[in-house]
Amino acid sequence: MSVTIILEIKAKPGTGSEIIDNLREVLPDTRRYDGCVGLKTYQNQENPDVIVLVEEFESREKYSKYLSWRQNTGVFDKLASKLQEPPSIRYFDLTDV
Secondary structure, three states: OOEEEEEEEEEOOOOHHHHHHHHHHHHHHHHHOOOEEEEEEEEOOOOOOEEEEEEEEOOHHHHHHHHHHHHHHOHHHHHHOOEOOOOEEEEEOOOOO
8 A cells, every 4th residue: 555745844934946846857766766656846825935845655665765865965965954943744644535
């Protein structure tokens, strides 16, 4: 069963658009990564420094491998320097409701 991941990023004040530009460069690789089913990015209307990624991966294990790969590429370090606080990552299963 696939897993849905909600990743919330709070950029430093006034830098949300810069984060979006950075994501525009790196997310094509995420979409092609083994196990990625889909990914959408949202920017908060009231606070454009808040960005949410809704990702779907085939499994949490494949997402963990993806996160390790991203850490090794240095993308996380580059992103972390632009954030107000560490990102929030939450994992969800689809229900039958």
